[in-house]
Amino acid sequence: MAVEFLVDEVTNNHTSVTKPMYIRETAKIGEGAFGTVSLATLKNASASKDERWFGPFAIKKVPAQTEYKSRELEILRQTSHPNVVGLKFFFNYPNNEDRGKLYQHLVMESLPCTLQNEIKRYHASKLILQESHIQVYSFQIARGMNYLHSFGICHRDIKPSNILINPETLVLKICDFGSAKQLEYNQPSVSYICSRYYRAPELIVGCQIYSTQIDIWGLGCVIGEMFMGSPVFQGQDPLLQLREISKLLGAPDKTFLFESNPNYNGPTYTHKMFTSRLSHRFSKVFVLASPTALDLLMGILVYRPQDRLKPRQIMAHEFFQPLRDPKNKVTPRTSSEPVNVQNILYNFSDYELGVLGAEASKILPLSLSE
Numbered sequence: 394m395a396v397e398f399l400v401d402e403v404t405n406n407h408t409s410v411t412k413p414m415y416i417r418e419t420a421k422i423g424e425g426a427f428g429t430v431s432l433a434t435l436k437n438a439s440a441s442k443d444e445r446w447f448g449p450f451a452i453k454k455v456p457a458q459t460e461y462k463s464r465e466l467e468i469l470r471q472t473s474h475p476n477v478v479g480l481k482f483f484f485n486y487p488n489n490e491d492r493g494k495l496y497q498h499l500v501m502e503s504l505p506c507t508l509q510n511e512i513k514r515y516h517a518s519k520l521i522l523q524e525s526h527i528q529v530y531s532f533q534i535a536r537g538m539n540y541l542h543s544f545g546i547c548h549r550d551i552k553p554s555n556i557l558i559n560p561e562t563l564v565l566k567i568c569d570f571g572s573a574k575q576l577e578y579n580q581p582s583v584s585y586i587c588s589r590y591y592r593a594p595e596l597i598v599g600c601q602i603y604s605t606q607i608d609i610w611g612l613g614c615v616i617g618e619m620f621m622g623s624p625v626f627q628g629q630d631p632l633l634q635l636r637e638i639s640k641l642l643g644a645p646d647k648t649f650l651f652e653s654n655p656n657y658n659g660p661t662y663t664h665k666m667f668t669s670r671l672s673h674r675f676s677k678v679f680v681l682a683s684p685t686a687l688d689l690l691m692g693i694l695v696y697r698p699q700d701r702l703k704p705r706q707i708m709a710h711e712f713f714q715p716l717r718d719p720k721n722k723v724t725p726r727t728s729s730e731p732v733n734v735q736n737i738l739y740n741f742s743d744y745e746l747g748v749l750g751a752e753a754s755k756i757l758p759l760s761l762s763e
């Protein structure tokens with residue numbers, strides 16, 4: 394499908410310099426609700442004929458906003474982190490497939506697959522990811538969230554198809570900031586965001602003053618899904634989603650409902666569906682999870698957002714202890730050569746270390762924290 398075109402004004406996100414560039418799109422790699430994602434390479438328009446194309450990049454195209462600024466572009470411009478997809482260039486260009494309408498093009502670093510592809514790949518062979526891979530991937534999502542949440546940026550659509558991975562290097566990056574928003578303390582936001590299976594219970598009951606802790610619920614669902622091979626809570630409609638959650642956690646209590654939305658008058662599923670203890674139910678649902686993984690999931694999949702673990706508490710959890718030992722190498726599924734994951738997990742910036750605070754000593758590898 395290779396398509397080549399010249400764009401007069403392409404802005405480099407890093408330098409903010411705008412210049413003409415050639416774009417060569419080679420394949421469509423993703424399809425979303427509003428646009429498409431293609432694989433592409435770029436070249437300076439002034440480059441000589443034999444100068445190389447650089448890339449590959451992933452270009453996301455969505456209709457350009459005319460009345461207000463694109464939040465996705467704004468947030469991607471503001472962020473720079475190893476676990477957040479990097480924006481390289483951006484430009485507006487008419488889309489021939491949509492009557493020449495102007496589309497915003499976000500040129501991002503490209504990764505070979507999504508966590509959803511990876512989970513499905515194992516599930517097709519009746520397997521799940523190795524626990525060490527679940528640790529490496531979950532840690533990086535929590536680290537990306539620790540960074541985003543420190544600016545109040547809430548992703549609002551955490552799910553495996555919005556998590557990019559490189560199975561060879563085990564590097565992970567959060568993508569799709571199309572629903573993201575910088576939340577302001579005590580200010581309302583729409584509650585009808587986030588894909589159904591990954592929606593936090595407070596969103597289901599219509600909470601409008603929510604926090605970045607809605608992303609943590611999504612992270613719990615993603616970790617659980619890596620252990621199960623399929624989504625943990627699969628409600629057939631938005632309210633039945635709460636019923637699925639109640640089957641594991643029990644009915645939401647009055648305090649939680651009142652704090653989330655005092656006007657909620659939907660079903661509360663108070664009919665008791667089990668007699669067993671919470672830890673027993675978790676171990677029955679996540680049969681393949683180790684005791685420390687179950688403990689982590691029980692700290693995340695909690696009704697009250699303020700009682701849910703925070704990203705840095707997640708990173709400090711015992712589940713991730715094996716990664717802190719430099720002798721412990723992780724072998725990717727694509728090779729027999731182990732990867733030194735310490736290089737990708739713990740290369741914290743001074744800013745991140747500041748955000749981690751006292752928790753850092755429980756997170757850093759043993760050699761650095763002693």
Ligand SMILES: Nc1ncnc2c1ncn2[C@@H]1O[C@H](COP(=O)(O)OP(=O)(O)OP(=O)(O)O)[C@@H](O)[C@H]1O
Pocket residue numbers: 422423424425426427428429430451453478501502503504505506507554555557568569570571
């Ligand atoms: N940087 C990237 N590298 C590789 N693949 C990507 C990249 N960004 C997006 N994709 C692929 O494109 C898909 C859709 O991207 P994205 O979620 O950003 O678009 P969307 O229009 O918001 O989609 P949706 O409506 O499903 O949320 C992703 O699931 C992934 O498969």
